[in-house]
Amino acid sequence: MDSILTLISPSLLAISFAIAAVAGLVKGMVGFAMPMILISGLSSFLSPELALAGLILPALVSNAIQALQQGWRAALASMRRFGLFLGVGLAFLLLSSQLVRVLPANVLLGMIGAPVTLFCVMQLAGWKPHLQHGPSRWLEGVTGAIAGFIGGLSGVWGPPVVAYLTAIDTEKREQVRVQGVIYGLGALALTGAHVASGVLNAQTAPFSALLLIPGLAGMWLGMKVHDRIDQAAFRKITLWVLLLAGLNLMRRALMG
Structure with missing residues (x-):
């Protein structure tokens, strides 16, 4: 604990716990968004590298x-179905993870904030991508990259x-499982990649483990109340x- 307190004050650690609980709650209810909430929330008061290190183990286990x-x-069947996505995504993940210590902090914050903002705006505007001819191998590869x-x-x-x-009309139950498989394998690769990059190390790993x-706990609660609320309304609030x-x-990336 003493080593963690050299990285983060007790008050900021408490705030980090609250953010992780909210991220877990949303994850348990809708099946995604834990990394987005963690990186967005933690990066508001921690360095991008420490925020990234913090989300790694919660993302992996959840x-x-x-x-x-x-x-x-069922998980193995999903891995086979989306093998191209997983393979291409893994290659690009391992490549880009080595850029974390090279890119300036404002550039990294912008590259995190921009896709999150764009995705939310499109979803709230009612954009629902649809592929009339079903899954496409090249599009699967590009999306994975x-x-x-x-x-x-x-x-x-x-x-x-x-x-x-969403674009290929994946059945709801399978979509949640596929998301878990894709995110889980990605989180496993991310863990290994950032052990190599030095982002997850002896100093930052305990912080990630505490989260x-x-x-x-939040994920467990989210799964319990999953069927008791209007999921569409909650997802809109989350967005x-x-x-x-x-x-x-984006503000921090542009203004510092």
């Missing part, structure tokens, strides 16, 4: 739980994944919160 909810056979590149830099790859799965406690967070990141 997505493993989500991916395996319906058993390992975009998701992996953004994910390696920021730990956030949800927006392009959700957009693609597991409120993150998983508004994410939009404000994304705009705040």
Whole structure:
């Protein structure tokens, strides 16, 4: 604990816990958005590198739980179906993760804030992508590349994944499972990549591990109330919160 307090004050640690709990709650209810909420919230008062390190373990464990909810056979089937997406995304994630320590902080904040803001604006405006002729191999590869590149830099790859799965009319239950598989494998790769990049190290890993406690508690609660609320209304509220967070990141990128 003493080593963690050299990185972050007790008051900021408490705020980090609250953000992780909210991120877990949303994750349990809608199946995504934990990394977006964590990176947007934590980056408001922590360095981009520490914020990124903080989300790694909560993302890894929560997505493993989500991916395996319906058993390992269903998860394996999803891996086979979206193999191209996963393979291309992994390659670009490993490539872009090495840029974290090279890019200036304002550039990194902008690259995190821009896709979050764009995704939220499109969703709130009612944009629902649809592919009339079903899945496309080249589009799957391109989307995987975009998701992996953004994910390696920021730990956030949800927006392009959700957009693609929505566009090919993925069944709701399968979509949640596929998101867990894709995010889980991405989180595993992200963990390894940022051990190599130095972002996740002996100093920052305990902070990430501590965020597991409120993150998983929030996820458990979110899964419990999943069927008791109007999910569409809650998702809209979530998008508004994410939009404000994304705009705040863009403000910091442009104004410092």
